Amino acid sequence: MDKKFLALLFFIPFAALAVWAMWLYVQQATGQEIRVAVTGYDPRDLLSGHYIQYTIDWEKTDCTQFADGKCPKEEFCKEHHWGRQCRFYVPEKNAQELDRLFWRRNDTDMVFEVVYSYHKGSEPLAKQLLINGKDWRESLVENMPLKR
Amino acid sequence: MKLANKLQNWVKQGLISPTQAEQILLSEQSDHSNMVWKWMYGIAGLFIGLGIILIISANWDYIPAWLKLFGNFAIWAAVLYHTCQSVINKKSKISEILLVVSFLFVGATIGLIGQIFNLNGGWQSFAMAWSLLGLPYVFFSRLLSFNFCWNVLFFTSFDFNFIERVLNYINQHLDGLILALAVLSLLSYAGKKLDESANKYTLLPKAFQNFSMFTAYILVFSTCFWYNTGIISVAAYIIAFLFFGVRMFMAVKAQDMISFKRNAIAVEVYIFLIFVSRFENLLLSGFGFIVAGIAVLALIYSLRKTSKYIKTMEVFHG
Numbered sequence: 412m413d414k415k416f417l418a419l420l421f422f423i424p425f426a427a428l429a430v431w432a433m434w435l436y437v438q439q440a441t442g443q444e445i446r447v448a449v450t451g452y453d454p455r456d457l458l459s460g461h462y463i464q465y466t467i468d469w470e471k472t473d474c475t476q477f478a479d480g481k482c483p484k485e486e487f488c489k490e491h492h493w494g495r496q497c498r499f500y501v502p503e504k505n506a507q508e509l510d511r512l513f514w515r516r517n518d519t520d521m522v523f524e525v526v527y528s529y530h531k532g533s534e535p536l537a538k539q540l541l542i543n544g545k546d547w548r549e550s551l552v553e554n555m556p557l558k559r
Numbered sequence: 560m561k562l563a564n565k566l567q568n569w570v571k572q573g574l575i576s577p578t579q580a581e582q583i584l585l586s587e588q589s590d591h592s593n594m595v596w597k598w599m600y601g602i603a604g605l606f607i608g609l610g611i612i613l614i615i616s617a618n619w620d621y622i623p624a625w626l627k628l629f630g631n632f633a634i635w636a637a638v639l640y641h642t643c644q645s646v647i648n649k650k651s652k653i654s655e656i657l658l659v660v661s662f663l664f665v666g667a668t669i670g671l672i673g674q675i676f677n678l679n680g681g682w683q684s685f686a687m688a689w690s691l692l693g694l695p696y697v698f699f700s701r702l703l704s705f706n707f708c709w710n711v712l713f714f715t716s717f718d719f720n721f722i723e724r725v726l727n728y729i730n731q732h733l734d735g736l737i738l739a740l741a742v743l744s745l746l747s748y749a750g751k752k753l754d755e756s757a758n759k760y761t762l763l764p765k766a767f768q769n770f771s772m773f774t775a776y777i778l779v780f781s782t783c784f785w786y787n788t789g790i791i792s793v794a795a796y797i798i799a800f801l802f803f804g805v806r807m808f809m810a811v812k813a814q815d816m817i818s819f820k821r822n823a824i825a826v827e828v829y830i831f832l833i834f835v836s837r838f839e840n841l842l843l844s845g846f847g848f849i850v851a852g853i854a855v856l857a858l859i860y861s862l863r864k865t866s867k868y869i870k871t872m873e874v875f876h877g
Binding site: 418421424425428429432435439488496499534536538 | 628632635636639642643646647661665668669672674675676677678679680681692693695696
C-alpha cells in the first residue's frame, strides 16, 4: 500500500477533530455574549458525572440581548424526555458543593446564570457559569460556610 | 488427550516418525505462543488506551483548556506516526497495539472537546462520530475482537427508541421474531460472503458476520423470557429449536465440528433457561429439573452418537 495514502488515511480523523476544535474555538471567541438565567433540569439528576445539567429559565432571561428582541429557545440545549437539557462541565471535586448551592438558591436568593457565545443559526456554546453575577469559582469560595 | 501424548502414540503406532512428531509439536507450540502474545498485546493496548482516555477526560483543574487540547493532539500525532510506521513495516504486534490506541484516541479527543466547549451531544452522536472517524484504524487491524467491538460501538449509535420499538414488537409478535432472525441471518451471510473476498484486507466483514449472528443468538435465548403465555411460547420454543437445528445442519455442511458442538451446548443451555423461566413451586420445579436433566442426558447421548457418525462421513474428511 502506498505510504502517503496510508498516512493520509490515518491522519484524516486527526485533522477532522483538530479543525472541529479550532472551529468551536473561533465560534466561542467571536460570538455575541448572551447571559441566560438557569434553573434545575431534573430534580433527580442535577449532577451527572462531572457536569451540571440545567435548563434555561426564559422567563427570567432578558430577551432584548438578542438582535430581534426574541429569545430563540429552540436553538439552546438538546431536547430530552423531560424538556431541553444543557450541560456545563465542572471539576469533580466542586460538583457536590455546586449542587448544594444550586438547590439552596431559593433560600439564599442566589441567581444562577450561564454566559453563552451566540451566533444566530448555530448551536450556542456555554462559556461561563455565574452565581450572583460572579464566576462560580469565586462564589464557591465566598459561600464555603454553607457547607457546614 | 494432550497433543504430546497423542504424538507419542502415533509414533508408537508408526503413523509418523519421531522427527515429524517433534516438528509438529514445535509448530503447535509456536502457534499457541503467537496467539497468547497477540492477546497479551491486545490487552496491553486496551489498558494503555483506556488509561489515556481516563487521564484526558478527567478534569484537570489547573491546566488550561488549550494546553489539554494541545497535549492531546501532540501525543496522538506521535502515536499516529508510529502507527503508520509499524503498519508500513508490517510489525504486526506493535501495530495492533497502536491501532487500538489510535482508535481510543479518537474517542478521548471527542470527549475532551465536548467537555471543553460544553457540548450537549448524547451517547449516540458520540458513538457515531467515534466509530466513523475511528474506522481507518479498525480497517487495518487483524484483531477480530477489536473489529467486533467496533461493530458494537457503531450499533449503539443508532436510535435507541427505534430499537426499543422493534424489540417491543418482537417480544409480542412471533412474525417479528421470525423476520428479525431471517434478517440477521441474511446480514451474517452477507458478511460471510464479503469476508471471502475482503479478508485479505480487513476483518470488518467477518466481525460483522459474527456480530449479526451473536445478535440472532441473543434474540433466540430471549424467547425463553419474552413469551410466557400458552401456544405462543411453545411456538417460540419451536422456532428457537429450528434455529439451532439449521445452525447445526449448516455446521455439518461446512464441516465445522466446533460450531456443531457449540450449537449442541447452546441447545442444552436453552433447555435449562426454559426451566429457569418457568420456575414456579418447588415440587413442580424439582420434577421439571429432573425431566430436563434426563432430556439433556438423552441429548448428549444422541449428540455423541451423531458426532461419531458425522466424523465418519465424507464431508469431514475434506
